Amino acid sequence: xxxxxxxxxxxxxxxxxxxxxxxxxxxxxxxxxxxxxxxxxxxxxxxxxxxxxxxxxxxxxxxxxxxxxxxxxxxxxxxxxxxxxxxxxxxxxxxxxxxxxxxxxxxxxxxxxxxxxxxxxxxxxxxxxxxxxxxxxxxxxxxxxxxxxxxxxxxxxxxxxxxxxxxxxxxxxxxxxxxxxxxxxxxxxxxxxxxxxxxxxxxxxxxxxxxxxxxxxxxxxxxxxxxxxxxxxxxxxxxxxxxxxxxxxxxxxxxxxxxxxxxxxxxxxxxxxxxxxxxxxxxxxxxxxxxxxxxxxx
Numbered sequence: 001x002x003x004x005x006x007x008x009x010x011x012x013x014x015x016x017x018x019x020x021x022x023x024x025x026x027x028x029x030x031x032x033x034x035x036x037x038x039x040x041x042x043x044x045x046x047x048x049x050x051x052x053x054x055x056x057x058x059x060x061x062x063x064x065x066x067x068x069x070x071x072x073x074x075x076x077x078x079x080x081x082x083x084x085x086x087x088x089x090x091x092x093x094x095x096x097x098x099x100x101x102x103x104x105x106x107x108x109x110x111x112x113x114x115x116x117x118x119x120x121x122x123x124x125x126x127x128x129x130x131x132x133x134x135x136x137x138x139x140x141x142x143x144x145x146x147x148x149x150x151x152x153x154x155x156x157x158x159x160x161x162x163x164x165x166x167x168x169x170x171x172x173x174x175x176x177x178x179x180x181x182x183x184x185x186x187x188x189x190x191x192x193x194x195x196x197x198x199x200x201x202x203x204x205x206x207x208x209x210x211x212x213x214x215x216x217x218x219x220x221x222x223x224x225x226x227x228x229x230x231x232x233x234x235x236x237x238x239x240x241x242x243x244x245x246x247x248x249x250x251x252x253x254x255x256x257x258x259x260x261x262x263x264x265x266x267x268x269x270x271x272x273x274x275x276x277x278x279x280x281x282x283x284x285x286x287x288x289x290x291x292x293x294x295x296x297x298x
Contacts, residue, residue, distance in 0.1 A: 011044075112274075139256045139275045
């Protein structure tokens with residue numbers, strides 16, 4: 001089995017506290033209000049590859065600071081063009097639930113961000129702005145650790161398969177029709193959905209990929225956006241996908257984050273799936289999201 005995360009990274013510019021044996025670490029000793037030197041940036045990128053998810057607490061920073069920090073990991077890009085953004089920062093998306101204003105952004109299904117595009121983002125960041133008193137946690141699961149739990153024969157079999165990904169598997173379809181707010185606004189209609197179908201046709205991704213930094217094999221399917229495995233009967237596709245999805249639900253492969261105002265989470269979409277719990281009722285919740293460009297390799 002590939003070396004564990006602590007063996008892959010030993011930073012000297014900040015402190016790392018692993019949050020679980022399989023995934024995630026908390027970073028201490030970083031000031032994001034100014035420029036970080038090149039060595040610190042390199043160590044942060046290495047830590048993200050090693051742990052899959054990085055958490056920084058008490059980062060009460062301006063959007064410009066947040067955007068500068070994100071650029072350490074790649075170039076920001078608008079992958080999900082249907083989400084609202086900050087008025088003065090068009091690369092920072094706003095995920096907001098506010099019952100009084102009819103806003104209901106949610107991500108309460110296991111998914112990897114925007115795999116319905118061929119150039120799905122390599123990395124995503126969230127910054128906690130308005131946090132419920134209770135509820136609203138985010139969970140991540142390691143798709144590398146999930147792969148390593150499979151039998152060798154099943155790994156080999158899945159390694160020869162491709163899967164179809166589409167935004168229509170998710171709630172985006174209903175949102176574009178105006179039947180679900182979900183952070184997309186409520187002005188959808190059939191024409192909006194038709195245009196999205198033209199712009200974003202279903203794409204094909206291998207079921208198993210290799211992470212370009214760690215070399216670990218990962219499972220690149222998710223319940224949020226994967227329609228089916230190509231070239232096998234639907235019922236067999238469903239059985240295989242459900243077997244994989246059950247692994248994602250294994251607590252030993254997961255990290256659960258309790259948000260606080262000022263918390264930043266950075267995760268590597270190439271080796272994780274995540275789930276945003278929708279258990280906070282009518283409490284307001286707002287997160288600022290930045291997604292980074294496809295790395296051109298994975």
